[in-house]
Amino acid sequence: MDTWNGEKNIIEKLMSEVLKIAITGPESTGKSILAEQLANHYRTPWVPEFARSYIDKLDRPYVAADILTIAKGQLSHERQLLKKATGYLFCDTELIVTKIWSELKYGYCDPWILQNIEKNNYHLFLLCDIDLPWVDDPQREHPHFRKQLFDLYFQELTNRRLTFRIVSGIGSIRLKNAIKSISEFDDLALSKS
Secondary structure (H helix, E strand, C coil): CCHHHHHHHHHHHHHHCCEEEEEECCCCCCHHHHHHHHHHHHCCCEECCHHHHHHHHCCCCCCHHHHHHHHHHHHHHHHHHHCCCECEEEEECCHHHHHHHHHHHHCCCCHHHHHHHHHCCCCEEEEECCCCCCCCCCCCCCCCCHHHHHHHHHHHHHHCCCCEEEECCCCHHHHHHHHHHHHHHHHHHHHHC
C-alpha cells in the first residue's frame, strides 16, 4: 500500500469532519461573544445558548424541570446546526453547564442530562477564564462565586478526561488565545493521525 495515499486519506477525513468545540465556563465569562467571534473567524455556524432565550420567554421564575427542557433544547439546536457546519461547530455552552447549574441550584441533576453528557462528545472544550469583569444581567446569579464555579468546571473537565484549554485575555486577546488553542489542537490531531 502506498503510504502517502494512506496519510492523504487520514488528512482528508480529518478535514471533512466537523470538529465540535464547546465554549464552557461560569456565567459572565464571555462564552457567547467568543462563540460568535470564532464562528465568524472560521466562517461556520455557532450554537447560541438556549437557556437565555428560553428564560427570557418565561412568564414566571424558572424551576428545576426547566433545566432539563433547556438541556434538551440546547442539544436539539446543536444537532440541527451540525448539519450546516463546515470545519467547526462552536457551541455556546453544553450539558456540563446544565449539570453544574442544576446541582448548584437544586442539589440534583436529572439522569437524562448525565447520560447525554456521556453520549454527546466534543473534540475540544474552551474553558473561559474569570479574568473578565462581571457584567450584571437579570439571568446571572453568582457574582461572588466565580472562582468556585471556575474550579467546578475545571474539576469536571479534568475528572471526565476531556480535552480542554483555558482561554484568558480581554477583548481581541481572548479571541487570539482561543484561535491559538484551536490551532494547537488541530496540529496535535494531525500529528497523531
